Amino acid sequence: MSRQPYTAARYRQLVADVTPSSRMLRGYVRAFWVGGAICTLGQFISLWAEKLNLGEITNPMFTTSVLIFLGTTLTGLGVYDRIGKYAGAGSAIPVTGFANSVAAPAIEFQREGAVTGVGARLFTLAGPVLAYGIASSVLVGVIYWIVRGWLL
Amino acid sequence: MSRMGRQTFIYDNPPVIAAHRSVAGRKEGEGPLADWFDAILEDDLLGQKSWELAESEMVRRTARDTLDAAGLSAGSVDALLGGDLNNQIIATSFAAKKLGMPFIGLYGACSTFVEALALGAALISAGNLDSALCCASSHFCTAERQFRFPLELGTQRPPQASWTATACGCALLRSGGEGIRITSGTLGRVIDLNISDANHMGAAMAPAVFDTLAAHMEDTRRTADDYDLIVTGDLGWIGRDLLMELCHGAGLTMPEDKLVDCGASLYYREQDAHAGGSGCGCVASVSCAWIMKRIENGELNRVLLSGSGAMLSPTSSQQGQTIPGIAYAVALERG
Amino acid sequence: MPFIRAFVVGGLICCVGQALIMNTKLTNARILVIFVVSGVLLTAVGLYKPLVDFAGAGATVPLTGFGYSLAMGAIEGVNRYGLIGAFVGGVTRTAAGITAAVVFGLINALLFKPHMKT
Numbered sequence A: 001m002s003r004q005p006y007t008a009a010r011y012r013q014l015v016a017d018v019t020p021s022s023r024m025l026r027g028y029v030r031a032f033w034v035g036g037a038i039c040t041l042g043q044f045i046s047l048w049a050e051k052l053n054l055g056e057i058t059n060p061m062f063t064t065s066v067l068i069f070l071g072t073t074l075t076g077l078g079v080y081d082r083i084g085k086y087a088g089a090g091s092a093i094p095v096t097g098f099a100n101s102v103a104a105p106a107i108e109f110q111r112e113g114a115v116t117g118v119g120a121r122l123f124t125l126a127g128p129v130l131a132y133g134i135a136s137s138v139l140v141g142v143i144y145w146i147v148r149g150w151l152l
Numbered sequence B: 001m002s003r004m005g006r007q008t009f010i011y012d013n014p015p016v017i018a019a020h021r022s023v024a025g026r027k028e029g030e031g032p033l034a035d036w037f038d039a040i041l042e043d044d045l046l047g048q049k050s051w052e053l054a055e056s057e058m059v060r061r062t063a064r065d066t067l068d069a070a071g072l073s074a075g076s077v078d079a080l081l082g083g084d085l086n087n088q089i090i091a092t093s094f095a096a097k098k099l100g101m102p103f104i105g106l107y108g109a110c111s112t113f114v115e116a117l118a119l120g121a122a123l124i125s126a127g128n129l130d131s132a133l134c135c136a137s138s139h140f141c142t143a144e145r146q147f148r149f150p151l152e153l154g155t156q157r158p159p160q161a162s163w164t165a166t167a168c169g170c171a172l173l174r175s176g177g178e179g180i181r182i183t184s185g186t187l188g189r190v191i192d193l194n195i196s197d198a199n200h201m202g203a204a205m206a207p208a209v210f211d212t213l214a215a216h217m218e219d220t221r222r223t224a225d226d227y228d229l230i231v232t233g234d235l236g237w238i239g240r241d242l243l244m245e246l247c248h249g250a251g252l253t254m255p256e257d258k259l260v261d262c263g264a265s266l267y268y269r270e271q272d273a274h275a276g277g278s279g280c281g282c283v284a285s286v287s288c289a290w291i292m293k294r295i296e297n298g299e300l301n302r303v304l305l306s307g308s309g310a311m312l313s314p315t316s317s318q319q320g321q322t323i324p325g326i327a328y329a330v331a332l333e334r335g
Numbered sequence C: 001m002p003f004i005r006a007f008v009v010g011g012l013i014c015c016v017g018q019a020l021i022m023n024t025k026l027t028n029a030r031i032l033v034i035f036v037v038s039g040v041l042l043t044a045v046g047l048y049k050p051l052v053d054f055a056g057a058g059a060t061v062p063l064t065g066f067g068y069s070l071a072m073g074a075i076e077g078v079n080r081y082g083l084i085g086a087f088v089g090g091v092t093r094t095a096a097g098i099t100a101a102v103v104f105g106l107i108n109a110l111l112f113k114p115h116m117k118t
Helices: A008-018 A024-051 A058-076 A080-087 A095-108 A114-121 A126-151 B051-070 B087-099 B112-125 B140-147 B201-220 B236-250 B262-266 B280-296 B314-318 C002-023 C028-044 C048-055 C063-111
Strands: B002-004 B008-010 B016-024 B079-083 B103-105 B131-138 B167-174 B180-186 B229-232 B259-261 B302-310 B325-333
Touching: A008 B236, A024 A058, A024 A080, A024 C002, A058 A080, A058 A095, A058 C063, A080 A095, A095 A114, A095 A126, A095 C028, A095 C063, A126 C028, A126 C063, B008 B112, B008 B201, B016 B051, B016 B280, B051 B087, B051 B131, B051 B140, B051 B167, B079 B087, B079 B112, B087 B103, B087 B131, B112 B131, B112 B167, B112 B180, B112 B280, B112 B302, B112 B325, B131 B140, B131 B280, B167 B280, B180 B201, B180 B280, B201 B236, B201 B302, B201 B325, B229 B236, B229 B280, B236 B259, B236 B262, B259 B262, B262 B280, B280 B302, B280 B325, C002 C028, C002 C048, C028 C048, C028 C063, C048 C063
Parallel strands: B079 B103, B079 B131, B229 B259, B229 B302
Antiparallel strands: B002 B008, B008 B180, B016 B167, B016 B180, B131 B167, B180 B325, B302 B325
């Protein structure tokens, strides 16, 4: 028995026609300026790191750590989710967004305890990023090792 | 008790809604229906330790207020029927623990309240129960962390996303006395037209609502003309448009001004709820506040109230399954 | 002017992410994974380093920059320690960031309560 006037394929088309799309231009403008501003802040921090006589390797580490501190703290203060709502990828893609993805579940799952809540949930979003980032870098390293062997 | 057609109960001894209460959260309390709610929460945590306990406390308070309004104690009501969106419906069962009433836990996602009314009315009409308390609740914070993201995560919602209402509605059904009568109830079938976007509940549920409304009309040989208002649960603005299209495509008469959606009525557009309100508490609170009060004050005589649910879980979503929907409907008539 | 270069390049990289959010059904976690892995791969084929030299923080602050650090670290590790260096280098170079995220994340969980969204 079927009284549905639409097949799944036709219904999908109807849904696509009726559903409004995101406001594209506005989305890009917001992502651009917020993302750009966070990167510019990073540039300032690395300038500051130069004044502290940090080296070529430690300077980016310092910059990243400061940005992560800002990202987690703004998450705790309940500010970062509002920035994210406004800026979308503009605040999700910079490393402060990575910090937000670590701090947000850690705060949210406090009530499930220190180990099974905070400890385990800390990596619900960041875990895949680390897993595939690290695994692909190892792959790159191994390929580099093989190719280098051939070349030498 | 008799049945008409394949899916519809006709209640031979129509139970009455002896009392009803609605509670809404802060955001809902700033919406267009603010004046209709019986209570608006000042603190969405209700002084509890967790959002889940807060939702449970909201259910307990609403149930308690409903009993008080009817002048009854928990011990003198035969059963509590209800549910919520939490895993294993903990908000309602923890409230049931405190109320100490015989409990029928239901899960129909956002359709739960209407499911409870249809089932409670059947049990009373058949003489198994003399009275039944029907309730359903949802809380933005419990739903968000279970189905979507931690609250602190900075994400953007697409325009089709709905906002889970922090709200609870509770209605006390009795076998006799004064009040709105529940005259018929239509069960739903689980319908899936292959919508997989978990943000687009309205699109996933509209075909199920259409199916149940069409079944109700077919079974009872009624049309939209027989009702002053046809109320849907939480399709939202987009889902309501889709339902109109489905009715139109099937040749089912559905006057534009008779179809009202609770989710599309709960918030102002400026309140950033995107597609509108959703959650078990949406249809429960809006029907207990806005719809039932308008029947009681004589503005409406006969209303078809439907509630719809998206039967997905985080597991089914992650495994790539599409979203099945279900809808129930009950006919409410002025006593 | 390094600040303008960082602003423009960083902003444009975020716009790529915004395009994925608005035009696809990809979840946030998937988009972040795509960015990190893209950073690793672009670095491996030699395309990302010039961007870092040009834009500084504009290229290192987005998550593709995290991928850049992982890949550069793995390559340096191989230069230094041979094959085992592929397992050492990436995490060594990104250790400060990962550790900062864990430690500050934990401190946050101690200091702050979940907020209601309005």
